[in-house]
Amino acid sequence: MRSSQPTLPRIVLAFAAAIMFAASATSAFAGIGLGRGQAVGGVMIDPQGNVRAATPAEQKEMAEVIRAAMNEPAGQLAQVTEKRVISLAKLQNALRQVHETGGHIGDEAAFLAGLQRIEYVVVDEENQDLLLVGPAEPWELRADGSVVGKQSGGSVLRLDDLLTAFQSVETARRDGGIRCSIEPTAEGRMRLRSFLKNVKLRPGQNPAFLEAGMREAFGAQMVSLAGVPTTSRFARTLVAADFEMKRIAMALTESPVRGLPSYLEMARNKRQSAAQSPRWWMACNYDPIARDGDGRVWKISGQGVKTMTEEDIVAADGSVESDGRQDPLALKWAETMTEKFGELSTERSVFRDLRNVMDLAVVATLITQEQLDRKSGLDLSVLRGQDSLVETANYELPQSLSPQCSFIHGRAGWTVTASGGVNINAFGVVDNQVESADLQTLVVARDNGDDTRWWWDSK
Template identity: 80%
Template sequence: MRSLFRRPFSTKSPRSRVSLRRFDRTPMVGLACLTFVLSLSVVSSTAEAGLGLGQSSAVGGVMIDPEGNVRAATPQEAKEMAELVRAAIQGPVGELAEVTDKRVISLARLQQALREMHETGGRIDDETAFLAGLQRIEYVVVDKENNDLLLVGPAEPWEVRADGAVVGKNSGGSVLRLDDLVTAFRSVEAARRDGGIRCSIEPTTEGRQRLRGFLKNVKLRPGQNPAFLEAGMREAFGPQMITLDGVATDSRFARTLVAADFEMKRIAMALTESPVKGLPSYLEMAKNKRQSAAQSPRWWMACNYDPVARDADGQVWKISGQGVKTMTEEDIVAADGSVASDGRQDPLALKWANTMTEKFDALAKERPVFRDLRNVMDLSVVATLITQENLDQQSGIDLNVLRGGDSLIETASFDMPKSLTPQCSFIHGRAGWTVTASGGVSINAFGIVDNQVEQPELKTLVSVSSASDSDRWWWDGE
């Protein structure tokens, strides 16, 4: 490994605080793709939060308000959002407009750049907000010579999609974001305390009881379409509760978890058309199959990584794997509305889960919220790896800025409802009704980091060269 850049600049006490503030306070905020207008600035610590990865009114096809009302964005709303984002974002130029397999980010220099923005009252640019176009983090390199940690991975220029999502021009994948990196670092200890980062959108016990009573009085004539009952069934079911653990509930990171869970359920339950050939809804797969009113399939998305590889000295670490997989098990619904699970998997639900895992890359390209989900999983694994293996202490870098110890950066704060209006579908099979409504996201980054293998050849495989501009916090390696 070669790392030839100079040592970090001297550090001064910040006179102001960089913050990721709201762009507006409209009641409707974009949920699915979670692309926010980049009106980036630095303000004094007494002013309202400032580094504005601001909120949008509708991005990615889904909208949600603080009361939990969810609906699809209209084509006009999506068009207006895309225009707003394009007006706020500058296109990449120079080396940022090039595709590379090995873009290197110096965390020491990135932190110093943020400190200097405080000192000068400068503006956080798109280059910083989008982490120089990074698509994934494949390597973490300990650079003891320069008291630094390096993040290395593929990068490409970004563009704004028709729905306002900011993605790579070549891959179509959502770019990694500074906001999510900061949240990942600040969530490590909370995730350790809570047993991981989790999101769940669940019906209430009372709602299940009301639905059970409603269905007892339903008598369908042979061949009758039960679709006319769905409005009443949803009213009986009532709101679904949102639960978040291990991460700040008002962060963009958390909204990504909720958005991805919400969109997965919409596809599974045929509430929106699947954008990927070969990935039908679960309802389509289960049509005319035997159903049980006492059982309900649950799906959730979890981490899907290879063992973390390291060289013999623990100086070069490699993170690989698809990143996300879909899992399932059966909820057993009791007469009182309570739910238990014995780990059993319905074969059709498992088939749907496996199909979504197989089609995940194609799905993430069509619905960027799923790539956003993989991005926050990647960043959570990276932040946990650095913390768990004490890589910052090994390299001699102080990550106080990214970890928030000096209050230099304040992440954006977004309204997160505690409940949603019911999003569920119903199947009337030969043996009764099945309700599909539950799901979630689980990020066990500690489990990923603990699963390690040694690859001595990593020491020679990863070579990074110095930046041509000594002030720059990123460059392209060999």
Template identity: 70%
Template sequence: MRLPTLMISAICLAMTVSTADAGIGLGNQQSVGGVMIAPDGSVRAATVEEQKEMAQVVRNAMQAPTGELAQATDRRVISLNGLQAALKEAHESGQHLDTETMFLAGMQRIEYVIVDQENNDILLAGPAEPWMVRPDGHVVGTETGGAVLRLDDLVTAFRSVETARNDGGIRCSIEPTAEGRLRLQNFLKNVKLRPGQNPAYLEAGMRQAFGPQQILLAGVATDSRFARTLVAADFEMKRIAMGLTQSPVAGLPSYLEIAKHQAQSSVSSPRWWMACDYDPIAHDAEGRVWKISGQGVKTLTEDDTFDKQGNVRSTGRQNPLATKWADMMTEQFEDLSRERPVFRDLRNAMDLAVVATLITQQQLDHKSGIDLSVLRGNDSQVELASYDMPKTLEPQCSFIKGRAGWTVTASGGVNLNAFAISENAVKDETLGNIAVASDSASRWWWDGE
């Protein structure tokens, strides 16, 4: 018997009810964080009209938060035992999952992972808010405007731990091919700009020469919402950096704006990627309470160079202006993620990957005595929605004509190494005072002190 649910789109956009595919979800599978991704590799921003239609579909498909869910709290607690029991009940009764389950009771972040040996349970605790649907279709908290945590991302995080271990982490990148780089080099050799001529007219020809870019994914199921989040965040970061879309944050201009009139190299270009940015995980003396803190996401950069065959290698060097842009994005991340919830969705995915990896690496499930087979997928009681992921995308690139040549910026990525975070732990004996006792035996979440 399959668990009938709602299909949830990759970034809380374009949600539709689907009965044709089993799995956790609400969603138009082509929409990812305001970016329309089709199986043929075409990518574009959703139009205003499409966003309005998406928002209405989402509102029709969701239940509004009521009771305690309609109130913000600094500490909401989720029982993984209780959550699994709710999933089992839905599976056995053939019911759709409700909105509070799909959105993990409005949780915004996981700040504490607590071993509850008395009840053979693991508890997750952190701030939570009521949720709302923005005019563009994003589902966010009413207080901070941050995208809410998602059940399907939590399940994917648990199911990806061993794959990520074998693959050296979870990674995503959108890369040009060697052949495309060679075609672009040959194209630029024949370009002669007259004084004062705007090079923007070359963009169509440059894209055609570059050709499709490869989507490279590792450590996570490529048909998951989690994977589409990585691709969409990478895509949006690249578009902001290259000035292909207007930055929504005043303190974050495009890289092209800050690099104008600077010397450029014709055989190297900056690459940016987003990575985990957490403080050392703190735990009490008994290893019962674990605290996760830090911004979660930072942007890094390094120069790439390519040879006569179009093959790329890292130089190990950082362009000072590219570093400046990376630092600016890191500093503006909170504001940026409120304006572009795809970046908060990325942080949510990172948070959940860290939680799942911490529980596995530190064997907190064995310490508590909990059986996590439902979330880990060992019994197939929870099926995740499957999304078509193209192997290539239409080229997204921009360029700068400097005093020493052309710089084309086209590479980016996400590097999520949750193992390094979970292993970087420090002792904090004050954490033993955390109180999260349940005031309700009838549900899988409650508000703590």
């Protein structure tokens, strides 16, 4: 149903105070849908397209902007609960109301009432509704500008990411999933190979002094995205998570988690091949989706994210291909990152942000693929963007970035590690289903005391 007041501006998914700041400043925090934000999870993407870690001063500035725009969670929002319920029907009504009054969406909606994860999707035919159920907690602002749960330290789910997930299901289907990669060019690989031909190290000499010249020869790396709008916060989260994973793997930043060393540390003094280069990417890591016999209750579980690897074989012309082989050491690093992912995502919020967008992609795909909206009788036109009521923040995403790569000089020559990415195959997750009789006993009580309230806690 289209709004009866089409001349009103679309809802801007932002806080009013933050919008005013973003209009006058050159950079702002992108984590909560602020006007023209530049950072995600402590990773800065500036207007010139440079991707880098935000400086302490920039993190402080971002935190100050968000602190001025945020309200302290109060009432039930200040409570920890294992079963917070979001009504998609009532949430859409709330968005329509904001649109018709010309207002702005506040932090309660922007942070999806403090939801940490969506564990259940429930079809409520009686009320023509779909319910999202999961644990929630009050949120707080970290010194680096991240907004996380007070108890768990995990990034909260975001309304703008939910909108992007719903609006990207068919695009992701067409593109074969949601993907991000940051790759060197063939020309850069050839320049680097030429550079290294003239390098002769003395026994015991540290090659670190060569890295500036090697990066210059390598040149810019290209950013590739598919499945989601490149202007979305969702897309920036993918790029930022890939960037930060590579920085940890290649010892460009210190690992914040005990037991997760860099790949370079693990590979030191090992035999390396100049024709091979390890690639890592993060992918979905879910249990089979459980459903009751009638397909009215669905349970989503599992860690959410795993790290995978294979070897890139570099040809003489700088092109690469892979035969699926895995270097044992690179595989060990990938398995260690997967094992430590929970701790890592608490220390570096960008990784929890990544799991959040993966979760939302799975939820949106499940609802669309299984036609749960039709089963419930709910029109999801607002969340799917068909009513054009909600305007999410738009960001300029760089097409390329300065090289983020490391170099290992082993007994057989140089190995360059530079490639990586993210691959979200939500359709594969949704297709992997099992029936569970236990879900027939799930009870989600409705809050019928206030027709305008779109969330509540259920026992």
